[in-house]
Amino acid sequence: MTKVLLTGNEAIARGAYENGVAVATAYPGTPSTEILENIANHKEIHAQWSPNEKVALEVAIGASISGARALCAMKHVGVNVAADPLFTFTYTGVNGGLVLVSADDPGMHSSQNEQDNRNYARFAKMGLLEPTNSQEAKDMVGYALNISEQFDMPVMLRTTTRVSHSKTLVELAEPKARTLKPYTKDARKYVAVPANAKGRTVFVVEERLQKMAEFSETTELNRIEWADKKIGIVTSGIVYEYVKEALPNASILKLGYTNPLPLKKIASFAAEVEQLWIVEELDPFMEDQIRAVGIPIYGGKAELGRIGEYTPSLLRKAILGIDSTAKAPAATPIRPPVLCPGCPHRGAYYALKKNKKLVTGDIGCYTLGAMPPLQSLDTTICMGASIPVALGMEKARPDQAENLVAVIGDSTFLHSGITGLINTVYNKGTSTIMILDNRITAMTGHQHHAATGKTLQGEDTSQVDFEALCRAVGVKRVRVVDPGDLAALDQAIKEETAVREPSVIIARRPCALIVKHTEPRLQVNHDACVGCRMCMGIGCPAISFTDKKSTIDPSLCVGCGLCQQVCKFGAIVPEEVQ
Template sequence: MNAVEPKSADLRQFISGNEAVALAARDAGVKVAAAYPGTPSTEILEYVSKYPDMYSEWSINEKVSLEVAIGASLAGSRALCAMKHVGMNVASDAFMTQTLIGAVGGLVIVVADDVGLSSSQNEQDSRYWGRFAHLPVLEPSDAQEAYEMTRAAYGISEQFEVPVIVRLTTRICHVKSVVVTGEPETHASTGFKKDPSRYVMVPGNAKGRIPMMMKRDEALQAYALNTSLNRVEPGSDNRVGFVTSGAAYYHVKESFPDAPVFKLGFSHPAPIDAIRDFATTVDNTVVIEEVEPLLETELRAAGVEVHGKDLVPKIGEMSPAVITPPVSKLIGEAITEGTLIPTSEVFPRPPTMCVACPHLGIYYCLSHIKNTIISGDIGCYTLGAGHPWNALDTTISMGASLSVAQGLDKGRAESDANKNVLAVIGDSTFLHMGMQGLLDITYNKGNVTILLLDNRAVGMTGGQDAPSSGLNLQGEKTTQVDFRKLCEALGVKPERIHEVNPYEMPVLFKALRTEVKIPEPSVIITNQPCVLTERYSKLPPLKVETDKCTGCSNCLDVGCPAILVDRRETVVKPNGKEKELAFVSIDTAACTGCGLCTKPCAPDAIVPAFNVSKIDAVEIK
């Protein structure tokens, strides 16, 4: 059945939590959805974009996406905003004010926590935002509940005139299960009605909204005690009872299937009195939550005796292997063979860039630029910190490379006086939060060289379109940002802005060596597309002529995964020192003929695998 056709009631589908949220938004009559790509939440908007009755957009960053959703809510329409946990930090300025304004049309903020740091620079617990902002938090445990709770969130949002957080985790976002959908509903926009005392948050108006927020808290606490989103599941073994939510619920059920469980779907405000009553029915009450001891602390403050992080870690997923040993010890149960799910060692696969990635040549050059401090950012190019390049010295957060570089420049010690400061940032990250950093550098006369890696996509999260691509979420042509003009508008002198093909490493290397010596801001823009997008054009593959290969291993320093080591040999040099040689081959099935590896190959042993006239750089379509 076509995804855009209306669904009948009780249609069973095998889908992920992310797709379930998108379906729920459609079936709840959502009119506007906005997000910025970020694993594990990215696919929510990608699925939403398939439904033409909903307006959807990749916003420039998470703050903008939330503000778009807020505007739609104030216009009386139902709205969805989705982001990963670190994106909530970016959106928090608007978020913390909206708690006082509230919602008109249903406003749901889906936040996906990367528990276990699968693809994030930190591990956060977004349940704190509910406490911080006085907003309700719903926590689905699987894709079915992701669908049901997202739909329920719109009713709660409009009933209490409050934004609602739906907190997912990586496990919920990506694991698929059978979902039964309900009958879609329509929601007519009520229109924008002027109310400056509510919508204009100057101090006088904001103060008047605080008593409303406190009264709303009381109403939500009463709702938490009676909602069917929270439930008690009786068990036959009362030695231990669990209070849990989200994906941890299934880990608990797998670990102790006979134990009573208080399952929280509406986890904030927490139904403290109901949990207190539950605790009296079991010998030991254990709170299993990912990741912080948030509910545990609240229960203890309320005088409820519970165990929690005194038994299980404060980091990572609460899998059966994590839960079973400490809880079994608590109740005096021996761990027998077969109790735990066996784990197997996986052959280590260090993360690396794709074959022919335009960033490979960039980091090869950076690894050979001496006396330089390199400030990195968030994206595929963060991998430049690893082997074989080791060419990043800092990575903090989205857009931080430029601001950090400015601080490194202005705060340098005497011992660093002669060192160059260089910042590396991608196109979508630059537009997300890096432009302000460049303006700060030029305005405050910093001495920083910026490498702006324009690959025409949000590469790290799957190649989504960005303003640098000239295409929107639906693939329609739109305004394409001109980075040269933008950098000039932000204060960089025209003669200090250069566009370079990163596959032409000698040209790139010369530009880098020249610009780091200039005592003022300069920008080098690399201009080749992500190899996983349609804009990239492959060339015939390359091969290694084994009789010419000297084992120098210079090509390995490029870091391309298509270059394979066939054998290693150790030789003794005339000075008596040993040197290891690595004789290589190229996986022609993977090679795209970009020619990067030919540049450092002294014996010219890398040649076309087929009969072509020359090796050239890839071109943009």
């Protein structure tokens, strides 16, 4: 069949299609998002965005128990959210195969931490596959589903950003039939109460680990490529490609299936080579286990480091002592990501900064409000943390109660903000919660959610009513404000933070990238501009300051009017007026 160039994510979606997946679920998160977006194009598969990763995995578990093949995808930190059902599902086991895709992000290109989720597979006693390129990413979906059904457990397919977002050639295959296994009630397997779980620990989980270890020794996924035996490399994932690039003469034990490790195979490989190197990004996942059984290691984490991404030149330098990077970079000002021109979050942060509020933040585009010149955020921890963190601050420092505002996006509020809000009401918090409702999951590339009225596969559906929801959990003061109206926003922040009861301000305006802009673009009347730089304080990429005057770039301006509202001299006017 034809070869096509696919990202790892597109390849995983194709793998789900070819290997009979019937239900696929996810919450968007870089670098995993495109997996579900691509699966959604196959109408034979039910593909859905869930409000968070825990719910997504639970839906996939339901599909598996009922006999269907299921796939659930998330970014690495999403597995933290889904860990609760995951750790019990490895006890109950599957009916239809279930693959959990964990897209890790070494180097933190778009994440708040660098956790190595291979540890989860070992912790939860489940199978683990690590693809190297898009072809393997597609093929390993099939392997994962088969292994899942063979060993009666969920299997993790662990990618990294360079696999998820690199395009490599993939050979397509015809899809297999989508069959449903019979479902029969089996409470001893699927009802995880202590009596049942105890039985499964001994007779299923531990016995299964033995069988998995035997499988790991014999599977074609773990293969040796013999070459010069001076240097022998044990590696997995994208790093295999870096090894091939940097050390074309080395012998390689390439591991595709890495939990449990094929320790016997590693020992016999080690015995044949002079220098054994363990080459893996992030944690010494393989290295620690290999050391623990007494296999002598020549080089690993101590020489290569455990932070960030590896590169071929890093390996060349550490293993061969060849330093190939001679050129130094030129001095250049950094170009950080910014809130877009017309972004509704800009007004919200400007108003919060003006009112000198202590702002607990959350995860999304609006995390960029921490950057200069707005610099409005005090904290960002994880999805949904803004509201509970504000309450904790209020309880620890009651004098700050009137100064605290928690900001959270619409999609993040649905993900895990609602429970925090319930907690604030229940525990008599008085802080103000601002839902920055831009009507979409923006940061990951505009995915629908439960309040947009559309499903992942484009069907019309119900919409969460934020106002009604906040009132239903006990918030009496709920108001909706347009963040494009600075005066109204300012008033709302002043009034709501002053009252000693929980209140919600819904700052509602659609993301600037999903609406058609009809307002006239703005320009600066240089005769009226006094060079006070007030408009520079909103941090709009369309405005620049040269020769003591502001100028608006017409190719960037969308006419949102925020700069006009902060200009005290009426110097910013619509294009056609001048």
